[in-house]
Amino acid sequence: MRRWKIDPKNPDGACLNEAAEALSTGQLVGVPTETVYGLAADATSPEACAKIFQAKGRPHFNPLISHVESAEAARRHAVFNADADALAQAFWPGPMTLVLPKRAESAICDLATAGLATVALRVPAARAMQMLARQTGRPLAAPSANRSGRISATTAQDVIDDLGPWLAGVLDAGPCPVGIESTIVSCLEDTPCILRPGGLSREAIENVLGRACAVSATPGAAEQAGPMAPGMLRSHYAPEAAVRLNATEVQGGEAVLAFGPVPPAGADRAIAFVNLSPDGDLVEAAARLFCALRELDATGADRICVQPIPETGLGEAINDRLRRAAAPRGPSVDRSLD
Numbered sequence: 491m492r493r494w495k496i497d498p499k500n501p502d503g504a505c506l507n508e509a510a511e512a513l514s515t516g517q518l519v520g521v522p523t524e525t526v527y528g529l530a531a532d533a534t535s536p537e538a539c540a541k542i543f544q545a546k547g548r549p550h551f552n553p554l555i556s557h558v559e560s561a562e563a564a565r566r567h568a569v570f571n572a573d574a575d576a577l578a579q580a581f582w583p584g585p586m587t588l589v590l591p592k593r594a595e596s597a598i599c600d601l602a603t604a605g606l607a608t609v610a611l612r613v614p615a616a617r618a619m620q621m622l623a624r625q626t627g628r629p630l631a632a633p634s635a636n637r638s639g640r641i642s643a644t645t646a647q648d649v650i651d652d653l654g655p656w657l658a659g660v661l662d663a664g665p666c667p668v669g670i671e672s673t674i675v676s677c678l679e680d681t682p683c684i685l686r687p688g689g690l691s692r693e694a695i696e697n698v699l700g701r702a703c704a705v706s707a708t709p710g711a712a713e714q715a716g717p718m719a720p721g722m723l724r725s726h727y728a729p730e731a732a733v734r735l736n737a738t739e740v741q742g743g744e745a746v747l748a749f750g751p752v753p754p755a756g757a758d759r760a761i762a763f764v765n766l767s768p769d770g771d772l773v774e775a776a777a778r779l780f781c782a783l784r785e786l787d788a789t790g791a792d793r794i795c796v797q798p799i800p801e802t803g804l805g806e807a808i809n810d811r812l813r814r815a816a817a818p819r820g821p822s823v824d825r826s827l828d
């Protein structure tokens with residue numbers, strides 16, 4: 491497995507060539523995007539996409555996001571309505587994925603879209619990923635580069651720890667600046683619907699649309715392969731430690747995930763302490779979230795308690811991921827998520 495160190499602003503051509511060659515021959519490559527690291531494969535090759543599911547240990551063939559170099563490239567694969575046009579214009583390249591009707595002539599394979607008539611597309615802002623898509627001349631399917639149900643990878647080392655043996659290599663561009671997955675917006679109905687909150691806030695999206703969008707009624711709807719009982723939260727983004735939310739006081743044996751200038755009562759007793767943003771900045775907190783969870787988990791604490799985080803801006807996405815990290819686990823819970 492190769493580890494290609496690159497400058498995120500000016501990625502080395504020789505490294506990109508090797509990575510593009512690996513992708514073109516059906517191998518898997520760990521790739522940096524502005525949101526999280528992706529596990530990339532040629533989205534036009536069912537054999538290559540099958541390796542993604544195998545490597546992630548994903549029992550269901552959930553649909554994958556295909557990454558393309560530009561909005562023009564995206565138009566070759568999907569039909570854009572006026573809302574999709576406005577969102578693409580405003581937020582691509584960037585941390586937003588659009589779910590759109592798939593064109594019959596799209597080369598994206600059925601395994602990448604799980605046989606749906608729709609396709610999830612994203613134009614990433616990360617230079618390396620854009621250049622790879624251009625160089626291979628193919629859309630690149632890339633779910634987050636973590637084993638199924640585990641914390642998403644925001645550094646190349648996370649990718650190697652989780653998936654190293656499966657990869658031809660990983661492009662190491664340092665930590666991901668946004669740190670949380672893209673916001674998924676479905677533009678299939680009259681009212682666009684947010685299927686997964688993410689690195690682009692709902693407020694920003696609604697500003698551009700000029701009206702409110704729907705928000706998927708089922709938490710984790712974007713991640714499930716089949717029907718889910720109402721109100722059930724899927725365990726996902728799960729550290730080894732249990733997770734306790736909205737903690738204002740630290741209990742014995744806990745590690746603390748703090749937010750804002752005032753730590754929770756009893757923080758001096760904590761086994762470990764990480765503050766997502768002492769200034770209470772939600773963008774900074776999103777960027778640190780997955781890394782902080784991994785760091786606290788590595789201390790071996792039985793439980794991680796999390797201070798309350800406001801449900802505004804990127805707080806929606808942060809709280810979504812934390813609720814899923816805290817969701818009940820065990821045999822009755824389907825952890826077949828990405």
Ligand code: TXA
Nearest residue numbers: 525527528553554608609610633634671672712713828
């Ligand atoms: O930021 C991101 O989005 C990262 C980076 C690597 O780009 N990718 C990512 O992909 O999070 P993944 O596979 O972990 O999440 C893709 C989500 C899944 O929840 C899947 O169910 C949803 O997109 N999805 C894909 N195609 C869809 C479709 N046609 N309709 C509804 N949801 C879809």
Ligand code: MG
Nearest residue numbers: 633634642828
């Ligand atoms: Mg994922």
